[in-house]
Amino acid sequence: MADLKLTDVAKTYGGTVDVLKNINLDIKQGELIVFVGPSGCGKSTLLRMIAGLEKITGGTLEIDGDLVNDVPPAQRGIAMVFQSYALYPHMTVRDNMSFALKLAKKSQAEIDEAVSKAARILQLDQYLDRLPKALSGGQRQRVAIGRSIVRDPKVYLFDEPLSNLDAALRVATRIEIAQLKESMPESTMIYVTHDQVEAMTLASRIVVLANKGIAQVGTPLELYERPENEFVAQFIGSPAMNLLGGEIVETGEQTTVKLEGGAVAHSAVPTQASDKGLKVNIGVRPEDMILTESDDYLFSDKVSIVEALGEVTQIYFEPPSSDHDTDTVIAKLAGIHRDIRGKTLKFTADPAKVQIFHNGHSLYYR
Incomplete structure (x- = not known):
């Protein structure tokens, strides 16, 4: 198993x-590590x-x-697991998993031991004599992973391995990959996905890529709770973080922002902002929006669309009427909320969960 170090790595075509x-990354x-991005x-x-x-081409x-x-x-x-299983259809599971070892002229005893160990880890023992066509999509992907395990590589690379699976199989196989990592704690793995649920649930750290470079690196909760820029703030989390325009009216231990709609937002975390009147964006996640009857509210508008999902209710509002270019505001409330379409609702938020951005970057001290 291995460490990786990327220093000023670049890729240029033609x-x-x-x-x-300028890709700089240390992987222990x-x-x-999960790579995500648009x-x-x-x-x-x-x-x-x-x-x-x-x-x-550089670095x-x-x-x-x-x-x-x-x-x-x-x-x-390196061992790589692709989006396509790429199994030999005429070979059994056992033969697919052992093929690379046979090419490397390993002894039959070594091959049998490696295949048995991988099959046990991946719960494929009872399928070793089947052909790929007799397996489900999730089982085929496990065979593809097993083919990598038997080689005992320094680094495992996964390129969107769950993309070809249906929703239920994706969840089941994602759990299996998490269990696989638990059973191989010394293994170094790099995983590419466009699915942020996979990233949040599997990663030790997430690397968010954007604009030809790295937007932020951190643990899943670091990216969720303290994004360094608006791109990460809106990319991590579903629905995306709400951004509301305003200006700073008070600084210090608690930063106060007056929003363009006239409401006031408070941030409990000291920021780098020292100038009153500084134009900023306030970031609040839909799940952090709290219904209130108070006149001291963060946001208020008429409900446009309601998505009743049972466990949660997602509420959509039209963008505020201002010169600020913002997306539709969304609130995500736990449970069922009936007969609210067309009503005007007020929301506040815990100051500890309010984000402040200026020119696209977070103002929080780090």
Whole structure:
């Protein structure tokens, strides 16, 4: 198992088209790192660069302290699990899992031991003599993972491995991958997904990619509770964080912001803002919106759309009438709330959960 170090890594096509630049990242042995970001942000490209399937056009990649920029993929100690299972249809599960070891001319005893161990970890013991066509999608993906485990690589790379599964199988297989990591605590894993639920539930740390670089790196809760910029604030969490325009009217231990609609927001965390009148955005997650009858409220408007989901009710409002460019405001309330469409509701929020951004970046001390 291994540490990885990426220093100023870049990817350019044709010498003119930058896909990634200034990627600096330290990955420690035993971590499960998840790359997330919007489509086209370069997360799969970065994974393929680590695997050696894409050439690194700038910077360095080290695995266990060894520079591997020009090392062929087969010699990097990497095992990759793709979105497609890529199993040999005419081979049994046992033969699929052992194929790479046979090519490496391992002894039959070594092969049998490695396959048995992987099958036990992945609960595939009873399927070893079946063909892939006799397996479910989730079982086939487990075989693809097992094919990687038997090689005992330094680093496991997962490229959106659950994308081809239906919703129920995605949940079940995601849990299986989490259990797999628990059973292999020393294993270093890098996982690419566009699904933030996978990222939040699997990751030791999340790397959010955007604008050809890294927007933020942190634990799932660090990104959720203290995003460093508006992009991360709105990318992590569903529905996205609400952003409301305003200006700072008081600083100190508690920062006070007057919103464009006339309401006032308080932040319990001291910020770097020292200038009164500074134009800012207030960030409040839909699930942190609290119904209130008080005249001291954060936001108020007429309900436009109601999504009654049973466990939660999602309420949509039209954007506030102002020059500030903002998205529809959403409140996410626990339980069932009947007959509220068309009504005007007031909301407040816990000051400890209010975010403040200026020019797209958080004003919180770090």
